[in-house]
Amino acid sequence: MSYTRRTKDELARRVAQDIHDGAYVNLGIGQPTLVANHLPRGIEIVLHSENGILGMGPAPVAGEEDYDLINAGKQPVTLLPGGAFFHHADSFGMMRGGHLDICVLGAFQVSATGDLANWTTGEAGSIPAVGGAMDLAVGAKQTWVMMDLLTRTGQSKVVQQCSYPLTGIACVKRIYSDLATLACTPEGLRLIDKVEGLSHVSLEALVGLPIAPADGFARTYHPETS
Numbered sequence: 001m002s003y004t005r006r007t008k009d010e011l012a013r014r015v016a017q018d019i020h021d022g023a024y025v026n027l028g029i030g031q032p033t034l035v036a037n038h039l040p041r042g043i044e045i046v047l048h049s050e051n052g053i054l055g056m057g058p059a060p061v062a063g064e065e066d067y068d069l070i071n072a073g074k075q076p077v078t079l080l081p082g083g084a085f086f087h088h089a090d091s092f093g094m095m096r097g098g099h100l101d102i103c104v105l106g107a108f109q110v111s112a113t114g115d116l117a118n119w120t121t122g123e124a125g126s127i128p129a130v131g132g133a134m135d136l137a138v139g140a141k142q143t144w145v146m147m148d149l150l151t152r153t154g155q156s157k158v159v160q161q162c163s164y165p166l167t168g169i170a171c172v173k174r175i176y177s178d179l180a181t182l183a184c185t186p187e188g189l190r191l192i193d194k195v196e197g198l199s200h201v202s203l204e205a206l207v208g209l210p211i212a213p214a215d216g217f218a219r220t221y222h223p224e225t226s
Helices: 008-017 031-038 088-096 133-139 200-207
Strands: 024-027 046-049 053-056 079-085 102-105 109-111 142-147 172-177 180-185 188-195
Touching: 008 031, 008 142, 008 172, 024 031, 031 102, 031 142, 046 088, 088 133, 102 133, 133 142, 188 200
Parallel strands: 024 046, 024 102, 102 142, 142 172
Antiparallel strands: 046 053, 053 079, 172 180, 180 188
């Protein structure tokens, strides 16, 4: 049976489903910013940006961008009623002080036990500094990673041990990917759900690591019913 990868919007919607009412959430640069467009209705989720914003809304409509109102990735954003701006130092105080419930970050690699490598590959021309990723990864109550499961050359980004410089140790709780959602535990990987048509054995073969089934069985994620 064949399987279809989650699109970036389907993946963003999958992440958004798991954010609880009342959560303060930081969305990292790249794919995680799409989560803002798929937050569940009827609950309050407060989005934070490390450059000093609380209360961000979805991306602006084309033609209505305000480039004085941007997130940490320099993308134009909207501000919901009650939103606020503040100094960069205050923003990092929120990040380091444990005031964020969840941060959603991209990654180059994540280990089975939750080590995170997301700021450099060590190659020439790569990002010169870790920025706020380290503060977010260890400061938030939960760190989630949102990424493609495989590199462009077909290598798993989920590994036994990271080969790139680390951002944080044992900080990632969940990996949301285009093929499966995984939990990182001290004992290794545990399946939360996977796309329809992808067998558990095939997923383990792609990752190259054992993956414990969720609650004794492997769940399948159906985006059209979620």
